[in-house]
Amino acid sequence: AQKVTQAQTEISVVEKEDVTLDCVYETRDTTYYLFWYKQPPSGELVFLIRRNSFDEQNEISGRYSWNFQKSTSSFNFTITASQVVDSAVYFCALPRSGNTPLVFGKGTRLSVIA
Amino acid sequence: DARVTQTPRHKVTEMGQEVTMRCQPILGHNTVFWYRQTMMQGLELLAYFRNRAPLDDSGMPKDRFSAEMPDATLATLKIQPSEPRDSAVYFCASGDFGQPQHFGDGTRLSIL
Numbered sequence: 001a002q003k004v005t006q007a008q009t010e011i012s013v014v015e016k017e018d019v020t021l022d023c024v025y026e027t028r029d030t031t032y033y034l035f036w037y038k039q040p041p042s043g044e045l046v047f048l049i050r051r052n053s054f055d056e057q058n059e060i061s062g063r064y065s066w067n068f069q070k071s072t073s074s075f076n077f078t079i080t081a082s083q084v085v086d087s088a089v090y091f092c093a094l095p096r097s098g099n100t101p102l103v104f105g106k107g108t109r110l111s112v113i114a
Numbered sequence: 115d116a117r118v119t120q121t122p123r124h125k126v127t128e129m130g131q132e133v134t135m136r137c138q139p140i141l142g143h144n145t146v147f148w149y150r151q152t153m154m155q156g157l158e159l160l161a162y163f164r165n166r167a168p169l170d171d172s173g174m175p176k177d178r179f180s181a182e183m184p185d186a187t188l189a190t191l192k193i194q195p196s197e198p199r200d201s202a203v204y205f206c207a208s209g210d211f212g213q214p215q216h217f218g219d220g221t222r223l224s225i226l
Contacts, residue, residue: 035214037217043220043222044218044219044220045205045220047217050213091157100145101162101170102157102159104156104157105156106156107156107157
């Protein structure tokens with residue numbers, strides 16, 4: 001069965017610091033997708049990124065970057081020069097297969113202090 | 115931008131009352147999901163539909179929860195009778211094969 005582990009329950013950083021959120025997953029599928037979602041204090045779930053397992057290139061989007069390593073089953077998320085608006089709970093997720101329900105990690109609550 | 119629309123955003127009601135939550139998925143998405151978020155369990159699947167057919171509702175307490183898709187633009191989740199332990203945020207999401215799931219803003223439900 002799919003499993004997603006986000007070992008960091010809460011992280012607190014000072015504004016402008018870099019921060020990395022860890023995600024480790026388990027799957028028996030040979031190809032799969034991985035996702036990150038953001039849940040700000042207002043409560044909605046915002047899609048951040050989808051990564052296909054056969055594309056191991058790191059991805060960068062502005063201050064956000066993702067490091068996917070199939071060998072260690074990890075899909076870590078780094079925010080560079082964090083800002084107060086980055087304060088949220090971040091979820092890593094893995095579908096059961098294809099377009100099927102997501103299995104979520106427990107989330108990491110990030111607090112960025114001014 | 116296309117969005118998943120959920121109503122109501124908030125619902126407070128007394129134990130034993132019927133609760134109906136509605137979801138309008140993104141037009142063209144063939145799969146609709148209902149998730150529930152609680153502090154204890156996190157985000158967990160309740161049910162999902164593909165092309166309006168229910169595929170899995172094993173996450174729902176069958177005696178009190180029901181999920182339907184009367185048409186392609188509407189999904190409903192009903193609780194009857196409601197109990198305090200049903201208090202949670204209920205999210206609807208929609209997606210298409212190979213595409214990310216997009217979530218509605220959720221219904222925050224409080225059962226007194």
